[in-house]
Amino acid sequence: MLDLNELIQGDPDDPATQLEAGDDDHYDSSSEEHDSPPSTHMEITDPNNMFAALPAHDVTMTDQSSSSYPNTNIEQICSDLQSKLKLNPEHLEIALLESKATPEARHASLVFTNGAYHQINYQDSGSQKAGFAYGSTFRDFVRASARMFLLKPTLEAYSNNPHQNGEIPKTLFYLTLDAVEKQPDAWKTDHLPTSGLRANPDVLNHYREVIGDLLKYQRSNLRTLLCYFFLLADILVTKKKPVVGVIPNRGELLASIYEELPPKSSKLNKSEIKHQVRSNFAMRARMCYARLVMVHYYVHRSKKESQWVEIDERLGILRGSSFDFQKKHADVVLEKDAALFSHKKKFCDLSHTDLTVPTLEDVRNAIATAHSPGLNE
Structure with missing residues (x-):
């Protein structure tokens, strides 16, 4: 059985986990200066005031006392999110229902990811392919x-394609596949094709395709958490709606990831979230890098290009680099993150030319500068 508390620490022999938190000179703890749950920073009140200071208590997304914007605007935002996230029509129906259901309803994008989480149960168009239908128990296990x-800071690749990164063992795909294979024999008998049937190439390919599709939806949960504010801002700017307020710093970003991403059976409590935000340097550097890549792609690249490919390629280069290079890479990433997102900047204050990802050459230059005697005096 998977142990989340163990996973979120990463692999002890990985250089990333050996970087001390004290190395982060740009760490800000402003997100810890309150007692409200971290996810309150990720809730929608008024779409015209998306980035304004948010109340500590839960708010109703359709409550006219806290939002002067018409209720129909929520429907429009949901529709736009459906289009941008390339989700099925059923996701829109689920999001519209859930976003108006209770005061505790999460912001539209998280409702959509929850919709994606449950939607797969109804996507049975290929369930009979290769003679075996994978049921909800199997699918729920893979999702969880x-x-x-995805909370493992030393994950070697995020690809959902078993052929994308060779046979690196610590990828999202192979770790999930291994978790399935380690289930008890009785469980596998009930929920998987027989081992003999899985030897059939068509059955094996279908098995991998099903897992890959499930991973794609769960990976999108992390992407949405990383880019939520930029995604919504893009929608509002396109519709010529004002976008004000500040972008969440990395403390708030990490808190939302630690709160929202774990499955229901493995949720972290408030104290555990705070501890991880403060002490997990490897995850801090990893998520800050991922956010920079995601935002860069939203602004500068085609929507059809995969951000995960670039992230996986960079992770591969770092694995083959020295400890000093990996450390400096983390430092440069955190400096960039701090410059962009740790000064309570508004979306309108950011120049698109600044929304770039540190290159390997930037890291080499930073190392050279650090070793130049005349520049450090």
């Missing part, structure tokens, strides 16, 4: 496992 592995 994937959400836990």
